[in-house]
Amino acid sequence: MSGNITGRILVFVLLCIAVIWAFFPILFMISSSFKPGNLIWSYPPKLIAEPTFANYQNIATLFPRFWKSFFNSVIVTALTTALTLTMAIASAFVFSRLRQPWLKVPAFLMIFVRMFPGIVVVIPLYPVFNELGWLDTVTPLVLCGAAFAVSMATLLIKTFVDDIPVDLEEAAMIDGCSRVGAFIRITLPLLTPAIAAVSLVVAIGSWNEYLFPLVFTSNDARTAPVIIAIAMSNEDGVAWGGIMAMATAYLAPPLLLVLMLHKQITNVMTMGAVKG
Amino acid sequence: MATNASTAAPIPRPNKRSRYSENLLAATAVTPPILLLVLFIGIPAVALLATAFTDYSPGIEPEFIGWKNFTTLFNSSVFYSILLRNIGYVIGVVSLQLLVALGIALILDNELPYRRIWMALLIAPFAISPVVGVVIWKNLLDPSYGLVNYVVSSLGLPTVPWMSTPLTSMIAVVIVAVWRGFPFIAIILFAALRGIPVEVKEAAKIDGATSFQIFWHVKLPFIMPALSIMALFETIFAVREFDTIQTMTGGGPGTSTSLLSHYLYRTAFGTFRFGMGAAVGWVMLALTMLMAALIIWRAYRDMFPKNKA
Numbered sequence: 001m002s003g004n005i006t007g008r009i010l011v012f013v014l015l016c017i018a019v020i021w022a023f024f025p026i027l028f029m030i031s032s033s034f035k036p037g038n039l040i041w042s043y044p045p046k047l048i049a050e051p052t053f054a055n056y057q058n059i060a061t062l063f064p065r066f067w068k069s070f071f072n073s074v075i076v077t078a079l080t081t082a083l084t085l086t087m088a089i090a091s092a093f094v095f096s097r098l099r100q101p102w103l104k105v106p107a108f109l110m111i112f113v114r115m116f117p118g119i120v121v122v123i124p125l126y127p128v129f130n131e132l133g134w135l136d137t138v139t140p141l142v143l144c145g146a147a148f149a150v151s152m153a154t155l156l157i158k159t160f161v162d163d164i165p166v167d168l169e170e171a172a173m174i175d176g177c178s179r180v181g182a183f184i185r186i187t188l189p190l191l192t193p194a195i196a197a198v199s200l201v202v203a204i205g206s207w208n209e210y211l212f213p214l215v216f217t218s219n220d221a222r223t224a225p226v227i228i229a230i231a232m233s234n235e236d237g238v239a240w241g242g243i244m245a246m247a248t249a250y251l252a253p254p255l256l257l258v259l260m261l262h263k264q265i266t267n268v269m270t271m272g273a274v275k276g
Numbered sequence: 277m278a279t280n281a282s283t284a285a286p287i288p289r290p291n292k293r294s295r296y297s298e299n300l301l302a303a304t305a306v307t308p309p310i311l312l313l314v315l316f317i318g319i320p321a322v323a324l325l326a327t328a329f330t331d332y333s334p335g336i337e338p339e340f341i342g343w344k345n346f347t348t349l350f351n352s353s354v355f356y357s358i359l360l361r362n363i364g365y366v367i368g369v370v371s372l373q374l375l376v377a378l379g380i381a382l383i384l385d386n387e388l389p390y391r392r393i394w395m396a397l398l399i400a401p402f403a404i405s406p407v408v409g410v411v412i413w414k415n416l417l418d419p420s421y422g423l424v425n426y427v428v429s430s431l432g433l434p435t436v437p438w439m440s441t442p443l444t445s446m447i448a449v450v451i452v453a454v455w456r457g458f459p460f461i462a463i464i465l466f467a468a469l470r471g472i473p474v475e476v477k478e479a480a481k482i483d484g485a486t487s488f489q490i491f492w493h494v495k496l497p498f499i500m501p502a503l504s505i506m507a508l509f510e511t512i513f514a515v516r517e518f519d520t521i522q523t524m525t526g527g528g529p530g531t532s533t534s535l536l537s538h539y540l541y542r543t544a545f546g547t548f549r550f551g552m553g554a555a556v557g558w559v560m561l562a563l564t565m566l567m568a569a570l571i572i573w574r575a576y577r578d579m580f581p582k583n584k585a
Contacts, residue, residue: 007487011386015394018380022459023397026404028423029412041421044430087312090305095579098302104580106306111575113313115568116321117516119537120557123544124323125316127334147316150309155575179301208405210519215545225407229523232411240415247411254403262396269460270467 026255033244040240055245062242066227070250073207073223076138080145080206081199087146088153089195093183095154096161097169114151118144122215129216140216141223145206153198159271160194161187194271197264204254224250321561328554338551345555354531355539359559362535365450366514372454373510374503377461382491384462385469395466399459406519409452414439414524417448442532445525449533452520457513461506468502469495505574511567515560536560 031048032040033056039049059066095107125140134140164187172182213223228250231243258265328345332338349355380398388394401409416423417438425435438444472495480490518537521527527534527542534542536556544553 008386011383011388014379014383015388018383019394019397021376021455022380023400025412025416025455026400029408029415032415041418043421044426045421045423087309091309094302094305098298100299100302103302103306106310107579108576109310109313109318111572111579113317113321115512115564115572116317117537117557117560117564119516119518119540120324120561121317121320123540123550123553123557124320124327126545130334143312144316147312150312154309155579158579179298204403208407210405210407210523214522215541225405228411229407232407232414232523233526243411244415247408251404251408254405255400258400258403259396262399263392265402266395266399266463266467269463 026251029244030248033241033248035241037239037241040244055241056249058239058242059245059249062239063227063231063246065222066224066246069222069224069227072138072221073225073250076141076145076209076213076223077203077206079138079142080149081203083142083146084149084153084202085195085199087150088157088198089188089191091150091154092157092161093187096158097166097179097183110151110154114148118148118211122211126215134216136217136219136221138221141209141212141221144212144216145209149202149205153202156198156201156268156271157191157194160191164190193264194268197261197268200257200261200265201268204258207254324554324557324561327551328558330551332550332554333548334550341551345552346558349552349555349559355556358531358534358536358539361446361533362515362517365446365517365535366511369450369453369457369514369517370507370510372450373457373461374507376454377458377465377506378503380458380462381465381469382495384466395463399463401456402459404456406452406456407523409456410520410524413448413452413455417451439525440529442529445529445533449517449520449524452524453514453517457510461510464502464506465499468499472498505571508567508571512564512571515563515567536563 028047034051034053035046035049036052036054039046042049091106091110095103121144125144126135129135129140168186169179169182172186173179177185208225209223210225210229213221213226214229217223217226224246228243228246231246232238327338329340329342330338331341331344384391384395384398404412417425419425419435419438419440422438425438429435436444438448476494476498477490480494485493516537517535518541521533521535521538522541525533527538531539536559540553540556540560543556544550
């Protein structure tokens with residue numbers, strides 16, 4: 001592959017173009033969030049201009065609901081990820097280690113139902129949540145988020161459980177461990193890296209979710225993406241400096257995690273999609 | 277092979293009592309997620325089927341009106357143009373995503389110094405939410421002050437009126453979708469390329485094959501399964517595109533960039549014609565299931581490998 005020098009240079013030039021296409025837009029927005037308001041739309045555009053924290057300081061006055069919505073995003077993401085992973089680990093264990101014939105029914109249901117588009121369920125659920133008094137609380141966001149994430153998480157974790165020999169669990173069971181006890185003590189610790197990576201993928205999905213909070217919340221339980229989208233659609237004068245600062249604050253956690261843990265994420269995604 | 281078999285094989289537990297406890301264990305573990313899936317996805321989807329045959333609107337007692345919503349829908353030129361646009365959007369986004377991802381996977385498949393760093397930077401858009409993607413690209417694509425038009429004009433080319441005509445608005449949406457979607461596919465394709473045995477590539481090289489011939493006759497056939505699964509997956513997600521349309525163009529100008537999801541949302545929550553929205557929902561479900569059938573079958577087969585004929 002390494003072949004001649006021209007080939008190598010060509011590959012490197014293409015790589016640079018690809019990296020600019022993928023990463024430069026993110027960098028440019030982060031840089032813009034530190035520009036003073038009058039320089040954000042300076043022409044010709046500047047990559048860096050008189051860095052200041054003013055946009056971040058102004059968030060609280062320009063968009064008083066943002067930090068509360070950011071906090072809501074944290075709560076929803078934490079609860080959704082915890083609920084999804086608890087269910088996914090238990091089901092992955094059962095699907096991998098037990099061979100009850102009837103398990104094919106829930107397995108099929110999981111694979112089939114996850115394909116449904118979210119927009120299709122919000123119409124029938126809206127009046128129900130209204131009746132239950134769940135609108136504008138985090139409850140429907142967590143439950144719907146977990147419902148849509150649990151299949152993928154289960155299937156991913158199952159492929160990792162499949163790869164861990166059952167012999168160790170059997171040995172522990174001969175020593176008097178219960179079946180669940182053997183799984184928790186022997187196999188679960190070996191799964192930690194996979195569980196961490198799947199958690200991250202689930203958390204990113206929940207953190208970025210826009211449709212459910214848009215439909216099911218109106219004020220108190222609004223999450224960050226909805227507030228940013230509303231700020232952007234404000235027809236009379238969009239406060240771009242503030243929006244860039246909000247967007248940067250909101251994208252920082254998942255971006256940092258992906259940059260740090262990209263290797264683990266790559267492994268998990270490859271396992272899930274290519275295997276079999 | 278032998279170890280494989282022992283991993284997959286269940287622990288033999290013949291006596292009745294333990295079979296009962298196994299059933300109990302399996303049921304306990306599987307019930308919560310299944311309950312969640314049924315209550316929040318399954319039943320609502322079935323309820324949607326019913327709603328589509330009514331004139332339901334919040335506060336009004338729903339009345340059964342038969343196929344009327346569907347006939348109205350299929351006689352509406354707005355719906356047809358949205359359906360066609362959605363199909364065009366899916367074809368455009370998915371083919372561009374696959375092309376970009378394939379190109380990047382092929383670049384990564386070379387011997388590169390610091391490959392880990394390049395990969396981290398290349399998959400970064402995977403972390404970005406659709407809303408932030410729109411913030412980023414609305415800024416870059418601003419017709420008068422944006423960086424993209426600045427670069428275009430400094431190259432002496434005519435600038436593009438982004439976001440002011442239906443076509444340029446749609447292209448902007450496609451750019452955001454491709455940008456956010458390619459990293460996942462690129463990772464999968466890169467892994468598939470890495471899976472090609474070195475001997476196969478070496479043999480082709482010794483036979484005097486050019487780089488392109490190696491790509492076309494060796495690499496492409498090898499990664500075809502991964503490529504086609506990704507195409508199906510991305511199609512399913514492009515059919516339901518909502519976030520980017522809603523936040524970037526709001527479906528406008530007019531309904532000229534509206535897609536099915538967005539049209540459904542507007543019909544149901546904008547004009548409160550829930551029955552009509554539900555009918556759109558069924559069109560989306562039908563399109564999705566058409567694409568998903570193969571994925572569902574494959575995933576089910578992989579889950580119970582012993583069923584393989």
